[in-house]
Amino acid sequence: MRREPPQKLGDYAPLFFPAAMLTIFFVVPFGTMIAVSFFQRLQGGFYTPAFVFDNYARFLSAFFGGVLGFSLFLAVTVAICCVVLALPFTYMLTRMSRKVQVVWLVALLSILSLSEVIIGFAWSTLFSRTAGITNILVALGIMSEAKALTPSFGAVLTGMVYQAFPYTVLVLFPALVRLDPTLTEAARTLGASPLKAFFTVVVPALRNTLTATLIMVFIFALGSYLLPQLLGRPQHWTLSVLITDQAIYQSNMPFAAAMAVFLVLVTLGLVALTVIAGRKGEAA
Amino acid sequence: MSGLALQNVVKEFGSFRAVNNVELNVPHGTFVCMLGPSGCGKTTLLRMIAGLDLPTGGAIKLDGDDITHVPTHKRNLGMVFQSLALFPHLTVGENIAYPLRIRGAAKEDQKKRVDELLSMIHLTGYADRPVAKLSGGQRQRVAIARALAISPKLFLLDEPLSALDAKLREAMQVELRQLQQKLGITTIVVTHDQREAMTMADTVVVMNGGEIRQAASPIEIYRRPADSFVADFIGQTNLLEVQADSAGRVEVLGQPIAGLALPAGASKGTLSVRPEDVHLTAPGAGALSGKVTFVRDLGGTIETFVDIAGRQIVAVSTPRARPDVTVGQEVGIALTPDVCVVLKK
Numbered sequence: 002m003r004r005e006p007p008q009k010l011g012d013y014a015p016l017f018f019p020a021a022m023l024t025i026f027f028v029v030p031f032g033t034m035i036a037v038s039f040f041q042r043l044q045g046g047f048y049t050p051a052f053v054f055d056n057y058a059r060f061l062s063a064f065f066g067g068v069l070g071f072s073l074f075l076a077v078t079v080a081i082c083c084v085v086l087a088l089p090f091t092y093m094l095t096r097m098s099r100k101v102q103v104v105w106l107v108a109l110l111s112i113l114s115l116s117e118v119i120i121g122f123a124w125s126t127l128f129s130r131t132a133g134i135t136n137i138l139v140a141l142g143i144m145s146e147a148k149a150l151t152p153s154f155g156a157v158l159t160g161m162v163y164q165a166f167p168y169t170v171l172v173l174f175p176a177l178v179r180l181d182p183t184l185t186e187a188a189r190t191l192g193a194s195p196l197k198a199f200f201t202v203v204v205p206a207l208r209n210t211l212t213a214t215l216i217m218v219f220i221f222a223l224g225s226y227l228l229p230q231l232l233g234r235p236q237h238w239t240l241s242v243l244i245t246d247q248a249i250y251q252s253n254m255p256f257a258a259a260m261a262v263f264l265v266l267v268t269l270g271l272v273a274l275t276v277i278a279g280r281k282g283e284a285a
Numbered sequence: 286m287s288g289l290a291l292q293n294v295v296k297e298f299g300s301f302r303a304v305n306n307v308e309l310n311v312p313h314g315t316f317v318c319m320l321g322p323s324g325c326g327k328t329t330l331l332r333m334i335a336g337l338d339l340p341t342g343g344a345i346k347l348d349g350d351d352i353t354h355v356p357t358h359k360r361n362l363g364m365v366f367q368s369l370a371l372f373p374h375l376t377v378g379e380n381i382a383y384p385l386r387i388r389g390a391a392k393e394d395q396k397k398r399v400d401e402l403l404s405m406i407h408l409t410g411y412a413d414r415p416v417a418k419l420s421g422g423q424r425q426r427v428a429i430a431r432a433l434a435i436s437p438k439l440f441l442l443d444e445p446l447s448a449l450d451a452k453l454r455e456a457m458q459v460e461l462r463q464l465q466q467k468l469g470i471t472t473i474v475v476t477h478d479q480r481e482a483m484t485m486a487d488t489v490v491v492m493n494g495g496e497i498r499q500a501a502s503p504i505e506i507y508r509r510p511a512d513s514f515v516a517d518f519i520g521q522t523n524l525l526e527v528q529a530d531s532a533g534r535v536e537v538l539g540q541p542i543a544g545l546a547l548p549a550g551a552s553k554g555t556l557s558v559r560p561e562d563v564h565l566t567a568p569g570a571g572a573l574s575g576k577v578t579f580v581r582d583l584g585g586t587i588e589t590f591v592d593i594a595g596r597q598i599v600a601v602s603t604p605r606a607r608p609d610v611t612v613g614q615e616v617g618i619a620l621t622p623d624v625c626v627v628l629k630k
Contacts (some may be wrong), residue, residue, distance in 0.1 A: 183368050186337055190432075205372075
């Protein structure tokens with residue numbers, strides 16, 4: 002089938018609806034947010050139109066810098082954990098029979114139907130002293146007494162990895178299914194053990210997919226604000242938690258908007274860096 | 286014994302027997318073509334020799350050592366896949382160096398060997414190109430060079446030339462055979478193309494239904510097929526039913542023909558005669574007679590289709606011996622015993 006470039010204005014018609022939707026529900030609110038980030042805050046939760054940098058200036062403090070740093074660190078860690086866990090898992094899954102694949106994929110999809118709140122409370126119960134998994138370890142004689150594993154960084158990480166894992170598998174799955182299975186077989190006939198074949202053939206051949214998946218999980222994890230509160234201490238709170246706090250509880254919209262804009266800029270910057278680094282690696 | 290030995294090898298997938306009690310000895314340095322229709326078990330057999338599939342029963346021995354359960358990566362073999370399986374993220378040179386790199390060879394040695402192999406496959410100077418930029422024939426050569434990089438004990442190829450166009454395929458067959466003779470390496474090729482097998486092999490192994498039907502030199506397979514499947518699968522042939530008459534002579538379509546003998550103990554059989562061995566004569570002069578139904582003049586060869594009592598026989602002749610026949614004409618057919626093979630029913 003030959004595709005011709007659109008000739009008349011009418012040929013662009015299929016684009017009108019999505020374009021309008023994107024404008025109304027994404028561009029306009031985002032524009033509003035950028036505008037509000039420069040507004041002047043009034044006492045009592047209101048603000049007036051202005052053009053001041055106060056909100057950004059306030060953000061550039063050690064405290065908020067630290068929170069931003071921690072948010073990025075957490076998101077990167079979640080992304081790396083997810084990909085490291087999901088890659089071998091998905092690789093095995095693609096080599097199983099159709100039936101087994103369907104069972105696993107349905108199970109993973111059902112995790113997606115759980116809300117963040119349910120995931121958070123489920124894990125906080127599992128990590129609790131009275132009803133948590135440590136009781137099983139005690140019963141097995143591995144631990145001497147049950148203890149609480151939450152709130153802690155590990156608990157936040159576990160919850161977020163659990164939440165992002167199904168997305169990671171679903172993104173990796175098509176690429177791994179398409180990967181020619183004879184590539185690993187060829188590597189084995191050429192002298193690579195199955196493990197070596199995985200690291201010298203499967204991983205490098207999927208480099209672009211892996212980069213894309215890392216970025217996706219990273220952005221996904223950056224927006225998480227419930228799990229850090231449910232499973233972590235205040236020092237494990239992400240910038241998203243603070244933005245919510247400022248916007249809803251402190252009624253400081255301009256400052257919340259400024260933080261949100263800053264977060265978006267930093268994220269875009271990091272993604273751009275990753276993409277550029279990926280291109281350079283490819284050219285070399 | 287030096288070389289490869291398959292002893293009573295069996296492979297079952299569930300209740301399906303893909304390979305059934307295969308016995309085969311491949312002396313060192315031999316070129317073997319495994320030939321058969323799709324689903325005959327030839328690829329499964331090759332994958333078991335490579336260690337990619339485990340046999341359900343039997344043993345595989347290489348130079349006297351039992352390698353049945355040795356993992357693929359410790360077998361020191363080279364294999365070319367139907368899809369070629371070149372690594373897309375590596376350059377031509379890196380692909381060829383892969384087996385050396387995996388074995389921890391020094392960088393200079395890798396480079397030296399890659400240059401050697403590239404000149405062997407006539408692709409000197411291609412080391413830094415990405416494999417995606419190569420033509421089909423060039424990729425084929427790179428896959429062969431990669432498989433030969435460590436000078437393997439066994440060189441296995443699974444339908445290696447099937448992706449190439451006809452002309453290139455024929456050229457590569459000759460090239461592959463010459464390469465194998467130069468290196469003296471034990472080689473096993475799986476193919477469904479009998480021309481390919483005839484061109485390259487020292488030994489042709491004809492398989493069907495998971496069993497070896499015949500393993501012999503190409504010319505013996507062609508001249509002395511073991512059964513009607515082999516006769517029909519290798520080249521073109523005319524198959525006619527034969528039986529012993531009351532006097533013990535062999536009868537073809539009701540006509541006794543002197544000099545033929547049925548296999549011991551059988552009263553019926555199948556006669557195979559190659560089209561180029563069928564000679565047309567004047568009506569009544571040959572052993573059989575029939576009517577010409579079609580003449581296909583291809584320039585280089587002329588095929589005459591003759592109907593004898595409802596059975597069709599094809600005779601092939603060269604333009605020099607052009608038969609002077611037209612459709613509808615009565616002709617005789619001469620069958621000399623030395624070109625006829627009587628096969629077990």
